Amino acid sequence: MKIALIGYGKMGKTIDQLAQAAGHQVVARIDVGNQGDLSAESLTSADVAIEFTRPESAFNNIVTCLENGVPVVSGTTGWLDRLEEAKQLVEKYQGGLFYASNYSIGVNIFFAINKQLAKLMKRYDQYGISMEEIHHTQKLDAPSGTAITLAEGILGELSYKKSWVNEPSQQDEELPIISKRIDKVPGTHTIRYNSPIDNITITHTAHSREGFARGALAAAEWMVGKQGFYGMEDMLS
Ligand SMILES: NC(=O)c1ccc[n+]([C@@H]2O[C@H](COP(=O)([O-])OP(=O)(O)OC[C@H]3O[C@@H](n4cnc5c(N)ncnc54)[C@H](O)[C@@H]3O)[C@@H](O)[C@H]2O)c1
Incomplete structure (x- = not known):
């Protein structure tokens, strides 16, 4: 080719x-x-x-x-x-x-797990949901394109979440995405469902490009x- x-x-x-x-x-x-x-x-x-x-x-x-x-x-x-x-x-x-x-194939598997988890969480709105993405300091856009795809996967399943925001938020209808820039990190994405009783966390960590x-x-x-x-x-x- x-x-x-x-x-x-x-x-x-x-x-x-x-x-x-x-x-x-x-x-x-x-x-x-x-x-x-x-x-x-x-x-x-x-x-x-x-x-x-x-x-x-x-x-x-x-x-x-x-x-x-x-x-x-x-x-x-x-x-x-x-x-x-x-x-x-x-x-x-x-x-x-x-x-x-x-x-990345692994991230695309993670996209599918993310949607599946959101589907399971439909009836449990007592969990606060948040996302964190970490990339190297040269990355120009925030949140990352991957974080936006993950957020869209969650919003597509959970009717009580109306939009994502790129900052901390206590609004029930908002999904906060926290973007961190740390030298040399190729890409880490974490989604957290936290309740007073327990937390559910999924993470994808890229080791290289x-x-x-x-x-x-x-x-x-x-x-x-x-x-x-x-x-x-x-x-x-
Ligand atoms: N989709 C994915 O899986 C994935 C993975 C990694 C990075 N990215 C994205 O890909 C992009 C590039 O990432 P990178 O890490 O290689 O960045 P980089 O900054 O190392 O490389 C970008 C290159 O593009 C060049 N460039 C800028 N304008 C140009 C133009 N008009 N014509 C030709 N070249 C031009 C720059 O000089 C630079 O060398 C970023 O948007 C990044 O977020 C996507």
């Missing part, structure tokens, strides 16, 4: 290593210093593009891939206010877009030749 890497930071470099070890060819490595290389020429020589950049640049990078007929796998977080627009462009260009707020990179590479292999909008549930099912 021929891959164009858009964003050559921590994730781009990790994916590059894994891609080469798996026998794939990386035909373009695009970062801020050579953004001009994100062109029809570099993209049309690729079977798929993998995009891990920054919240403010992800949407435009995705549109450039769609315009040039190259399926794109994006993992950049913090731009999802434009996701619906991106889906419409997928239709318009008959292109391919794969998006996941978290490409490798899980995200492997998942993104698997999604890229899966996307070659595909049209439409997809996510992890499509690939894993």
Whole structure:
């Protein structure tokens, strides 16, 4: 598979290593210093593009891939206010877009456990619910995209929770997400159901970026030749 890497930071470099070890060819490595290389020429020589950049640049990078007929796998977080627009462009260009707020298989299992736990807790509103997410200090967005997906999983099951907030809250209808930034932490997410009688806690701890990179590479292999909008549930099912 021929891959164009858009964003050559921590994730781009990790994916590059894994891609080469798996026998794939990386035909373009695009970062801020050579953004001009994100062109029809570099993209049309690729079977798929993998995009891990920054919240403010992800949407435009995705549109450039769609315009040039190259399926794109994006993992950049913090731009999802434009996701619906991106889906419409997928239709318009008959292109391919794969998006996941978290490409780790373990986290996607954790998403399923989170929804299942919320379903079990439907009738027990005596539990106070909160979430904590910890990431490295260079992370630009808060809460993390993974925390938002987890929060949506809980809100989808519990009618007595109406919204999430990124601060401590005592409001019954709010789900507080506490974001902590600690040097070098790849990503830890904890959900707590606390009552005066007992606590239930579930945690996912990433030990490195490798899980995200492997998942993104698997999604890229899966996307070659595909049209439409997809996510992890499509690939894993
Ligand atoms: N979905 C997931 O599983 C997952 C996992 C890890 C990180 N992320 C997200 O992926 C993104 C990147 O993470 P990272 O750890 O690699 O960050 P990073 O800061 O190490 O790398 C981002 C790179 O993108 C480059 N960049 C910025 N604007 C660009 C543009 N217009 N064109 C090309 N390159 C550009 C930067 O120069 C930088 O090298 C973040 O949004 C992060 O939250 C998602």
